[in-house]
Amino acid sequence: MLAKNKKSLIIFIILSLIGAAIYLFTLSDSFMYQxxxxxxxxxxxxxxxxxxxxxxxxxxxxxxxxxxxxxxxxxxxxxxxxxxxxxxxxxxxxxxxxxxxxxxxxxxxxxxxxxxxxxxxRDTYLLMLGWVVISLLILTMEFKGLKTLFSVVLNFVVFLLFIELDVKLNLTNFFWLFVLSAFIFTALSLLIVIGWNKQCAVTFASIVIGTTGALMIGVLVLNYTGNDLHYEALDFATQSPKQLFLSATVIGLLGAVMDAATDIVSTVFEIKRSHPQIDQKQLFGSGIEVGRAILGPLINVLLLIFFAETFAMGVLFFRTGNSIGYTFEWTMSLGIVQSLISGIGITLVIPAASAFAAWAFRKEGQVENN
Amino acid sequence: MKTISILTVILAFLMVLVGGKQGFSAFFSVLINFLLLFLNIMLISSGFPPLWTSLFSGICILAITIYMGNSDEKSSNVAFLATLAVMVVMLLLIVPLDHLVQVKGFANEQSEEIEAFNLLVGVDFEKIAISTTILSTLGAIAEAAIAIASGLNEVIEQDPQITPLKLRKSGQNIGSQIMGMTFNTLFFGMFGGDLALFILLNKLHNSFGYYLNSKIFVSECMLVLYSAIAVILVIIVTTWLMSRKVRPQRSA
CATH class of the missing domain: 2.40.50 (OB fold (Dihydrolipoamide Acetyltransferase, E2P))
Structure with missing residues (x-):
C-alpha cells in the first residue's frame, strides 16, 4: 500500500513538472511561429x-x-x-x-x-487543458486510461487521413468514403478498448446492424420527403451539402451506437463472468434492461451536442428580428434530423446487442478472460 | 418540416417497441429537453441573463434525463447527485478559462454566414459560449453516470452479498470501458458534426500553429476536452457513491 502511494506521488510530481514546463514553454514559443x-x-x-x-x-x-x-x-x-x-x-x-x-x-x-x-x-490554454485531461486519465485509470486516450488519438489521425483523402480524390460520391471510415473507426475503437475476443466480435456485429438500419431508414425518409431540408444552411460546406450532411450523420451516429452496444455487451459479459450459471434468457433480459436505462440519456447526449452548437447563431437570428419558424429551419433543423437518425440507431442497437450477447453463451460457453 | 415529423414518429414507435413504458418516458424526456433548449435560446434572446437561464435549464435537463429515462430510483438518485456535483466543479473550471481563452462568438471562418447581420446585438457572447459549453457537457456526464450506476446496480442485483471492494473492482472494469466509449461518443458526435469545417480547413492549407490558436478549432477542441474531464470526474464520483450504498446493506 505504501509503495503504491509512493508511486502515485512520484507520478503526480512528474505530471506537475510537465504541466509547468508546457505552461512556461508556450508563453515563450513565439520563435516557433512564422x-x-x-x-x-x-x-x-x-x-x-x-x-x-x-x-x-x-x-x-x-x-x-x-x-x-x-x-x-x-x-x-x-x-x-x-x-x-x-x-x-x-x-x-x-x-x-x-x-x-x-x-x-x-x-x-x-x-x-x-x-x-x-x-x-490561444495555444497556452488549449495545451494546458489537454494536459489536465491526460493527467486525470493517468492518475485515475492508470494503464487503461492511456489505452482510451490512444484510441481517441488514433481515431483522430484516421479521421484526418480520410479528410485528406477526400480533398485529394475529390470524388462525386464521397459519402461512401466516410462510410468506409466509419467501419474502420468502429473496428479500431473496439479492438483497443475491448481487445480481440468474442466480446469484440459481438459488439461489432450489433453496431453494424444498428448503424445500417438507422441510416437506411433516414435515407428512405429523406428521399420520400424530397428536398424540404435546407442543406445549404450547413456551415462551412465546400462539397455537395447533402452528402456532407449524410457523412456527418454517419460519423455522429456511430459514436452513440458504439456506446450503447458496448454498455450492453460489457454488462452482459460482466454478469456472466461473476455468475457462470445464469441462462441465456436472463442474459438477454439484463441486456435489454441496461439498454432501456441508457436509451433516453444517450439520445439526449446527442441532442445536447447538436443543439448547443446552434446557440450563438440562434441568438443572433432571434435578436435580428427573425421569426421562430425561420430561425428553427435555418439554424436547428439539420441538427434535429441528425439527432433523430442517431436516436433510431441507438434504439435499433439495443435488441441487436442483447440478442447477440446472449446468443454468444448459447451452450454453457465460458467467458474468455482478457 | 415533413422530414422531421416522420422521423420523430418512427423514433417514438421504435422507442416504445424496444423500451416499453420506459422507452415511452425516454422519448418524452428527449422531447421536453428539446423544448427546454429551444425556450432557453428564446429567453436569452429576449434579454434574460444567459448564464443563470442556462444553469436553470441545465439542472432541469439533468433531472429529466436521469429520472425519466431510468426507472430504478436508487441508481437515479446516485447519478443525479454525482452529475450535480460534477456540474459545479465544471463551472468553476469553465468560467475563468473561457474568459482567458476568448473563444466567444463567431470565428473568421464563419464570416460569410454572418456578414448579413449587424453583430452589435447587445447580448454577451462570452456568457453564451459558457452556456454552450456547460450544456453540451451535461448530456455526456448524465449518460456516463447512469451507465455506471445502472451497470453496478445490475451487478448488485445478481449478487446482493457483494462487498464494496468487489463492487469497486466491477466499477473500474465497467467504468474504463464505458469511459472509452463515452469519449468516442463525444469525439464522433462533435468532430462528426464538424466534418465540413475540417474539410474546409484542410483546403485552406494552414500551418499547425494556426490550428493551435484559431478560434473555431480551439473552441471545438476545448469542448471535447471539457467533456472528457467531466466524464472522468463523474465516473469517479458515481462509483464512490455506489460503493457507499452497499455497505449499510451488508451490515444489516
Whole structure:
C-alpha cells in the first residue's frame, strides 16, 4: 500500500513538472511561429459609443490604444502601436489587456510600419487543458486510461487521413468514403478498448446492424420527403451539402451506437463472468434492461451536442428580428434530423446487442478472460 | 418540416417497441429537453441573463434525463447527485478559462454566414459560449453516470452479498470501458458534426500553429476536452457513491 502511494506521488510530481514546463514553454514559443507575435505592454482606453439598431438592440463600442513589443520576426524587440475596437457583446471582437500575446499583421507604408491585430494567441490554454485531461486519465485509470486516450488519438489521425483523402480524390460520391471510415473507426475503437475476443466480435456485429438500419431508414425518409431540408444552411460546406450532411450523420451516429452496444455487451459479459450459471434468457433480459436505462440519456447526449452548437447563431437570428419558424429551419433543423437518425440507431442497437450477447453463451460457453 | 415529423414518429414507435413504458418516458424526456433548449435560446434572446437561464435549464435537463429515462430510483438518485456535483466543479473550471481563452462568438471562418447581420446585438457572447459549453457537457456526464450506476446496480442485483471492494473492482472494469466509449461518443458526435469545417480547413492549407490558436478549432477542441474531464470526474464520483450504498446493506 505504501509503495503504491509512493508511486502515485512520484507520478503526480512528474505530471506537475510537465504541466509547468508546457505552461512556461508556450508563453515563450513565439520563435516557433512564422507569423509575427507581439506582447501587449500598455493599453489606454479611448472613447466609447452607444449604438442602437433597427430592432432596438442597445450595445456599446469602445476604442483601445495598444502598445506592444514584438517577440519575433524582423521587428523583434521593437515597440509597435496599434488600436482595437471592441463591443460589449463581443460576437466578432474582443477586449485586450496588457500582458496578452497576439498575432500581428505588419505592413510597411511609406517607411512607416502599421500594425493590425489579426488573432489572439490561444495555444497556452488549449495545451494546458489537454494536459489536465491526460493527467486525470493517468492518475485515475492508470494503464487503461492511456489505452482510451490512444484510441481517441488514433481515431483522430484516421479521421484526418480520410479528410485528406477526400480533398485529394475529390470524388462525386464521397459519402461512401466516410462510410468506409466509419467501419474502420468502429473496428479500431473496439479492438483497443475491448481487445480481440468474442466480446469484440459481438459488439461489432450489433453496431453494424444498428448503424445500417438507422441510416437506411433516414435515407428512405429523406428521399420520400424530397428536398424540404435546407442543406445549404450547413456551415462551412465546400462539397455537395447533402452528402456532407449524410457523412456527418454517419460519423455522429456511430459514436452513440458504439456506446450503447458496448454498455450492453460489457454488462452482459460482466454478469456472466461473476455468475457462470445464469441462462441465456436472463442474459438477454439484463441486456435489454441496461439498454432501456441508457436509451433516453444517450439520445439526449446527442441532442445536447447538436443543439448547443446552434446557440450563438440562434441568438443572433432571434435578436435580428427573425421569426421562430425561420430561425428553427435555418439554424436547428439539420441538427434535429441528425439527432433523430442517431436516436433510431441507438434504439435499433439495443435488441441487436442483447440478442447477440446472449446468443454468444448459447451452450454453457465460458467467458474468455482478457 | 415533413422530414422531421416522420422521423420523430418512427423514433417514438421504435422507442416504445424496444423500451416499453420506459422507452415511452425516454422519448418524452428527449422531447421536453428539446423544448427546454429551444425556450432557453428564446429567453436569452429576449434579454434574460444567459448564464443563470442556462444553469436553470441545465439542472432541469439533468433531472429529466436521469429520472425519466431510468426507472430504478436508487441508481437515479446516485447519478443525479454525482452529475450535480460534477456540474459545479465544471463551472468553476469553465468560467475563468473561457474568459482567458476568448473563444466567444463567431470565428473568421464563419464570416460569410454572418456578414448579413449587424453583430452589435447587445447580448454577451462570452456568457453564451459558457452556456454552450456547460450544456453540451451535461448530456455526456448524465449518460456516463447512469451507465455506471445502472451497470453496478445490475451487478448488485445478481449478487446482493457483494462487498464494496468487489463492487469497486466491477466499477473500474465497467467504468474504463464505458469511459472509452463515452469519449468516442463525444469525439464522433462533435468532430462528426464538424466534418465540413475540417474539410474546409484542410483546403485552406494552414500551418499547425494556426490550428493551435484559431478560434473555431480551439473552441471545438476545448469542448471535447471539457467533456472528457467531466466524464472522468463523474465516473469517479458515481462509483464512490455506489460503493457507499452497499455497505449499510451488508451490515444489516
Amino acid at each position: 507569423r509575427d507575435i507581439g506582447k501587449i505592454t500598455h493599453v489606454s482606453e479611448g472613447s466609447s459609443q452607444r449604438t442602437e439598431d433597427e430592432f432596438k438592440n442597445v450595445d456599446h463600442q469602445h476604442e483601445q490604444k495598444i502598445t506592444m513589443i514584438m517577440l519575433n520576426g524582423k521587428q523583434k524587440g521593437k515597440k509597435i502601436h496599434t488600436h482595437n475596437s471592441w463591443s460589449n457583446s463581443g460576437a466578432f471582437d474582443q477586449k485586450f489587456h496588457s500582458g496578452q500575446q497576439v498575432f500581428v499583421d505588419l505592413q510597411k507604408q511609406n517607411g512607416r510600419t502599421t500594425a493590425e491585430i489579426s488573432d489572439y494567441k
